[in-house]
Each structure stands twice: as structure tokens, then as C-alpha cells.
Amino acid sequence: MSSTGQRRPGPYPLDDDLVRRLIAGQFPHWAxxxxxxxxxGGTVNAMYRLGDDLVVRLPLVEGGAPDISLEQEWLPRLAPRLPMAVPEVLAAGEPAEGYPWPWSVYRWLAGENPQAGALGEPVLLAKDLAGFVTAMRSLTLRGAPAAYRGGPLASLDTATRAAVEELRGIPEEAVDCDAVAAVWEDALCTPGWDGPPVWLHADLMPGNLLVDGGRLTSVIDFGCMGVGDPACDLFPAWNLLPADARKVFREALDVDDATWTRGRARTLSQALIALPYHRRTNPTMAHNARHVIRAVLAEG
Structure with a gap:
């Protein structure tokens, strides 16, 4: 995510008719x-149901195009090695009809996005999430890309500090900016990851998880995947799980103190940057950002 205060290009004007033309032109058997x-609530890609069993995923912005190509290349290799369902690429679309980027058709995955504060089985969900993260970390596929969020914590410093200062100017958000700045400062002193980079989903937001009966059934949107610091896949501890389930998640992954601190700081950074940008335009992202800030400060 770019730093706060920078104007970002608007989303591409997708509509049902354009998607129909793309399908008819390249995959007429689905026309x-x-x-x-x-x-x-996503901001990078749009999804269109195609009949009952398919979904079309198309970038809304230029930055989403590499995500589509990444999924087309890697998801078929990851799927048989993971304990939960992941998107199955059925067809790879090409730019056409004035639409400038690659796109994909996937098999539809049923389920609901979990909601922080309204989880049916939070402890079991924590164990499911830990199982998924463990499976990702155990992958040994060669040629892995660097994860979108896999670099050192310090790489987020400029954007995080700018977001804190922007939030100081938005008193109605009631963010304790001194407290979050102190958490961030402390985290920057934490040792970085000195082990080999591990496979990461790197975007474990509630909107990228599907549950049924409170249990995790699918993980979607692998556009940020790659290898890097294992702290990058600890996001659900603060963006989704309550305190007791958070403890179960940590114990199941056997997370050391430094990695836990980096994970908390990364999650906080993402929330601080997201809140001022999305507060008026994306209620889902803004609500989750507020939840993360509260959860991090409550943990102390």
C-alpha cells in the first residue's frame, strides 16, 4: 500500500456488459x-459470478495485474499441498474489449467471511488458521517470488509514521496516536528474521477467508504470496481472533517473542495506513482497521 497523502488512480470502470463480452470473446462455451x-470489500480486484459454479476475477487497478499472473502460475502447485481449498484457476483471460489487464476464471468457493467479534468457533478457527499457516511455511517449492509484505519491518517505517501523523489530524477517529507510535517504535528495536524465508499467503485479512459453521474452509486471494518473514502471516491474531483464540493461534504456531512482536507491528502498520485512506470509502476495511488498533493496544 502506498504511503498516505498520495493520490491513487481510480478503479477501472468495469461493468456486467464488459465482463460478458470478455467471456463471449475468449470462452464462448460460457457465453x-x-x-x-x-x-x-476488496480494493484491487473485482469479482463477478458467472453462473452458479464460476467466478471471474479482474484487476481494478494496474497494480492488481501481477497478482492475477502470480495466481495463475502458483495456485495449481500450492493447492494439493494445502489443507484448505484455494481458488482453482479454470481459465486465463487476456486483455480485450478495451480492458487492459489479464484476468482469470475460477471455480466458485462457497462460504462466508468471518467477522471479528462474531465468530462461531473462535478457538477452532484459530487452530484451522494455524494449520493453514503451518502448511504454507512447510512448502519447499523452488523459484518462489518475494512476498509483497515479506521484507524487513523498517521498510514500513515511513508510511507508518505518516499515517500516525495523518490520524492526529482526524480527532473523530479517536486513535491514541501516542500509544500506537510507542508500539511501533518498540517494534523497530526487535530483531529481524534471521532464518530462511518461508512461504506466506501475506494477506490473511478476514475478507480473504471463508468459513462454514465457524470453521475455516477456504483461503482466497493469493496475490501477495511468496517467501519472507513468517511474521507476515500472523495478521489474524489481531485482525480477527479474540484474546483467548489469539493465544491458541500463537501456541499452535510456536511463535517466538520477536516474531510475535514483528507480526503485531506489521498488522498495526497496515491498519494505521488503511484507516485514513478508507474511512469514508470502504467501510469494511475501515472497520477492520479500527478493530486492529483496539486489539493491539489492548494487548499492551
Missing amino acids: ELPVERFPS
Whole structure:
């Protein structure tokens, strides 16, 4: 995510008719299936239901195009090695009809996004999430890209500090900016990861998780995946899980203190940057950012 205060280009003007034309032109065997935009809090890609069993995923911004290519290359290799369902790429679309980027057709994965504060089985969900993260870390596939968020914590410093200062100017958000700045400062003194880089999903937001009966059934949106610091996949500890389930998640992953501190700081940084940008335009992202800030400060 770019630093606060920078103007970002708007999303590409996708609509149902354009998606129908793309499908008809490149995959005519699906041309008669109904197309309908699927509501999502995502900011990089749009999803369209294609009939009952398929979904089309298209970048909304130029930065999302490499994510599509990354998934097309790696998801078929990851899927058989992971304990939960992941998106299955059925077709790779190309730019056409004025639309400038690659896109994909996937098999539809049913389920609901979990909601922080309203989890049916938080402890079991914590164990499911730990199982997924463990499986990702155990991957040994060669040629892995660097994860989008896999670098050192200090690489986030400028954007994080700018976000804190921006939030100081938004008193209605009632963020304790001194407290979050202190958490961030302390984390910067934490030792970095000195082991080999591990495979990461690197974007374990509630909107990228699907649950049924409170249990994790699928993980979606692998556009940030790659290898890096294992702290990058600890996000659910603060963006989703309550304190007791957070402890179960940590114990199941056997996380050391330094990695836990880096994970908390990374999650906090993402929330601080997201809140001023999304507070008026994306209620889902803004709500989760507020939840993360409260959870981090409550943990002390």
C-alpha cells in the first residue's frame, strides 16, 4: 500500500456488459451463463459470478495485474499441498474489449467471511488458521517470488509514521496516536528474521477467508504470496481472533517473542495506513482497521 497523502488512480470502470463480452470473446462455451457483480470489500480486484459454479476475477487497478499472473502460475502447485481449498484457476483471460489487464476464471468457493467479534468457533478457527499457516511455511517449492509484505519491518517505517501523523489530524477517529507510535517504535528495536524465508499467503485479512459453521474452509486471494518473514502471516491474531483464540493461534504456531512482536507491528502498520485512506470509502476495511488498533493496544 502506498504511503498516505498520495493520490491513487481510480478503479477501472468495469461493468456486467464488459465482463460478458470478455467471456463471449475468449470462452464462448460460457457465453450463455449469467454475469453478476459480487459485492466485495476488496480494493484491487473485482469479482463477478458467472453462473452458479464460476467466478471471474479482474484487476481494478494496474497494480492488481501481477497478482492475477502470480495466481495463475502458483495456485495449481500450492493447492494439493494445502489443507484448505484455494481458488482453482479454470481459465486465463487476456486483455480485450478495451480492458487492459489479464484476468482469470475460477471455480466458485462457497462460504462466508468471518467477522471479528462474531465468530462461531473462535478457538477452532484459530487452530484451522494455524494449520493453514503451518502448511504454507512447510512448502519447499523452488523459484518462489518475494512476498509483497515479506521484507524487513523498517521498510514500513515511513508510511507508518505518516499515517500516525495523518490520524492526529482526524480527532473523530479517536486513535491514541501516542500509544500506537510507542508500539511501533518498540517494534523497530526487535530483531529481524534471521532464518530462511518461508512461504506466506501475506494477506490473511478476514475478507480473504471463508468459513462454514465457524470453521475455516477456504483461503482466497493469493496475490501477495511468496517467501519472507513468517511474521507476515500472523495478521489474524489481531485482525480477527479474540484474546483467548489469539493465544491458541500463537501456541499452535510456536511463535517466538520477536516474531510475535514483528507480526503485531506489521498488522498495526497496515491498519494505521488503511484507516485514513478508507474511512469514508470502504467501510469494511475501515472497520477492520479500527478493530486492529483496539486489539493491539489492548494487548499492551
